[in-house]
Amino acid sequence: MKKYASILGLLVILASCSVSKNASKDVKHELRDNGTFLITEISTDKTYGLSPKNPVEVGGVDKNVGPLNERRYLNALAGPNGETVSYYRAGSCCAIPSEKAIFGDKVLLDNYRVTWEGSKDTVSIYINMYDSGKLQIPVGFTAKK
Secondary structure (H helix, E strand, O other): OOOHHHHHHHHHHHHHHHHHHHHEOEEEEEEEEOOEEEEOOOOOOOOOOOOOOOOEEEEEEHHOOHHHHHHHHHOEEEEEOOOOOEEEEEEEEEEEOOOOOOOOOOOEEEEEEEEOOOOOEEEEEEOOOOOOOOOOOOOOOOOOO
C-alpha cells in the first residue's frame, strides 16, 4: 500500500510541474492592430529567432491563429534602419520538444526568409506557433514604427 501511495505522490508532483511549465509558455501578446504585434524590446541574445535552438514563440495554434500570429510577428519587424521588410515562408523544419504537440512530444518550427531594401541577403527567422513566449526583436532588426 505504501508503494502505491509513493507512486501516487510522485505522479501528483510530476503533474504539478508540467502544469507550471505550460503556464510559462502562455504569454499574452499585445496587438498594434489586427495584423501586427506590438513589440518594443530588442533581444540581446544573438541567437533569438535566428537559430532553431532559440525560436520566436508566437503561439496561437491552439486557437487556430498560429499562422496569423507568425505574420503578426513578422509584420512588427523593420530592417536595421527602419526599412520595410518582406518575407516568405521557406517551409517547416527542426523538430523541437513541446508540451503542446498534437502528436507525440515534438513540433516543427516554421522558417521564414526575411529581407529589406538594400539588404545583401535574406535572414532566416525560426518561429514556433505552438508555444507562446515573450516577443522580442532579433538582433539586426528594429521595430516597425
